[in-house]
Amino acid sequence: MNMMRGGLRKGRGIAAAFFLVFVGFPAWGADVWKEDFEGPSAVDKWSGQYMTEGEGDVGTWRWQGAAKWTEPFTIALSQVNPHSGANCVEWNIHQECARPSLRSAQVTVPPGTKRVVWKLWVRAEGPAPEGRLSIFQFDGANAWQRAAEQTPQETAYPAAEWTEMSGEQVLNEGIHSVLLSFLFEAAASPVKVYVDDFSVEFLPE
Numbered sequence: 001m002n003m004m005r006g007g008l009r010k011g012r013g014i015a016a017a018f019f020l021v022f023v024g025f026p027a028w029g030a031d032v033w034k035e036d037f038e039g040p041s042a043v044d045k046w047s048g049q050y051m052t053e054g055e056g057d058v059g060t061w062r063w064q065g066a067a068k069w070t071e072p073f074t075i076a077l078s079q080v081n082p083h084s085g086a087n088c089v090e091w092n093i094h095q096e097c098a099r100p101s102l103r104s105a106q107v108t109v110p111p112g113t114k115r116v117v118w119k120l121w122v123r124a125e126g127p128a129p130e131g132r133l134s135i136f137q138f139d140g141a142n143a144w145q146r147a148a149e150q151t152p153q154e155t156a157y158p159a160a161e162w163t164e165m166s167g168e169q170v171l172n173e174g175i176h177s178v179l180l181s182f183l184f185e186a187a188a189s190p191v192k193v194y195v196d197d198f199s200v201e202f203l204p205e
């Protein structure tokens with residue numbers, strides 16, 4: 001009797017497997033973009049920003065692509081204790097600066113995406129202030145769009161050991177690409193922040 005019931009369950013499992021293989025995953029949106037930094041130039045598409053003299057939003061934001069930074073921080077591939085493979089990204093804030101941020105490469109959003117779920121592995125050497133992680137959205141003209149639906153932003157004090165961060169964001173209509181911003185609201189120096197295995201999952205609802 002038990003064998004019959006077990007066989008029945010197995011048969012249903014096989015039927016379900018065939019359904020998933022041949023019909024697909026219509027409601028689950030298994031489209032995922034991943035970056036493990038094992039490619040030769042992946043980090044060159046990342047960038048950074050910080051604020052110069054001034055308080056709050058009065059200061060001037062300085063932005064540059066990762067490959068050009070020398071101060072107040074550098075953004076480069078590192079082989080120091082990566083989370084996966086041989087490489088991770090080292091964000092080395094070696095001079096005190098206001099509101100430094102690390103930005104991922106822009107990731108193209110597949111048509112029909114309503115929501116993204118991101119994941120990132122993070123660790124730090126040195127005392128890190130509280131960091132805020134959020135998704136920035138860009139339209140087809142590559143113009144930044146303020147999120148119409150505010151999603152609670154993830155915050156963390158990066159620890160000495162690798163820790164997985166994750167969060168999600170509902171996208172505005174017509175969004176063409178997204179990037180992840182890792183921002184320290186306070187001045188930060190000196191601290192080395194390492195990131196690896198960044199992924200963005202695109203969901204249709």
Ligand SMILES: [Ca+2]
Pocket residue numbers: 036037038082083084085086087088196197
């Ligand atoms: Ca890696």
